[in-house]
Structures are given as structure tokens and as C-alpha cells.
Amino acid sequence: MTTPHKNSQLCPNCRGLISRNETVCPYCGLKNPGSWWKNSGLLRLFQDSDLFLKGLIGVNIAFFVLSLIMNPGGLGMGMSPFGFLSPNNRSLLLLGATGTMPIESLHRWWTLVSASYLHGGLLHLVFNMIALRQIGPLIIQEYGLARMFSIYTLGGIGGFLLSYLAGVPFTIGASAAVCALIGAALYYGKSRGGTYGQQVYQQVGGWALSIFVFGLLVPGINNWAHGGGMATGILCGLLLGYQENRREMLNHRLLGAACALGTILILFWAVLTAVIYRFS
């Protein structure tokens, strides 16, 4: 058993064991591998995938509960199963729903991020979280956690941006972000190829197809957001690469950390403005 010397550290880029005094990593050429921001706490967010995925689902549940608390009159047992435990539109608007209405009338561009954490009913939440629990671990395995969260965040933004451009007035849900993970899985399967790649491509392709069939049959589904999310996911797969063709490096973790920091700040802002508005 060896204990790393206290004057040594892991390179934040390639994770090679290097000296703290090194100005350039001898393995990967990273400059100033000891600088504080290249070793900051935000990058350590991506060390425990299982905990991170649970946390992500936890934030979605917390926002759902909060949106219900914001309108205590809205806990109706509606006739449709989608109406059960549904927050009203006012409470969703306050907490950061997106679409042409919040963006054009209220100039809330940041809702392109926050809307992914809001749901219109218990079934909507449960469907999306089951899908995230299904596809999330595959994307974490093939892309690493930092890229998975970047794809998730950018996919939500891309999906809701397309839906905004298409003129959808009011929309919420994690499905644009989840569709981005599906897009990234499709890209991975197609790009990697082989028996395993083909297997991934066919299985996930089946899911993508059923999402679109479901979207065409069930009214009120935001197909623009689904399609935009999926396209963003494919593009992210192409641009960011996956573990087998581009191992996770510092720039991947920095992008993931920027997505995490941006999301935390926006969700904090959403809750703060909603609470101030609702209770003042």
C-alpha cells in the first residue's frame, strides 16, 4: 500500500500522480495543474454518480412539492389522472415555467433552465423521473457524469429554446433534458457501432420512437421541446465526445461545473423571487 506524499496530487486533467510544485503536468501537458480553480470544490461534484443522480431527482421532487405548497387550493383530485396533485399555472409561472409568455412579457430568459425542474402533475413527474433513472446511468457510464449533466442542462435549454421559437406559450418538464440524454445515447450507439453500439442504438431508438408516437397521440405534449432536446443531445455527443473516443478531461468537468453553478443560481433565484412575490 502506498500513501501519496503530501507534496503530490492528482492532475486535475488526466488524474496522473504529480508533484504539487509542477508547473506543467508531465503526462498531459496541462499548465499550472496546482491552481486552485482547477482543483475547486465544484469539480468534486462529479465524483459520486449515484449520489448526484439521486440529488438531481431530489431537486425535481423538491420543486414539485414547493409548487404544490405555493397554491394550497390546488391539491384537487382532478378527473384525469394527469390532474392529480397538480400545481396551478400561476405557481408554476412564479417558479420559472418557460415559453413565449414568461420570456416575452416578463423577460425571463433564465426560465429556459428552471422549467426543466417543474412538473404539471404527479404522473408527469413520475414518468420523467423513471425515464431519467433508466437512461441516466447509461449516459454516465459512456460519457462520464460531468458530460452527462452538461448534456442534460444544455438539452433542456435547447429543447425549450426551439419550443419558444415555435411559439409555445407556456411549458415545463424534465422531458426535454431527458430527451437530450436519449439523443446522446443514439449518437453514442451509432458512432461506436459494433454489437454493443448497435444494441444501444436499437433499444434507445425504440424509446425515442415511442416518445414521438406518444407525443402525437396525447394532446398537450410539447413535441418541439422533445425534438429540440434530442437534437441538442446528438449535437453534444458529437462535440463533447464519449469516454471511448475522448476520455473525460478538465474541460469536460469545467463545462459540467458551469452547468451546475448556473443551474443552482437560477433555481435559487426562481425560489427567491417566487417566495417574495407570493408572500409579500
Ligand SMILES: [Zn+2]
Ligand atoms: Zn495531467
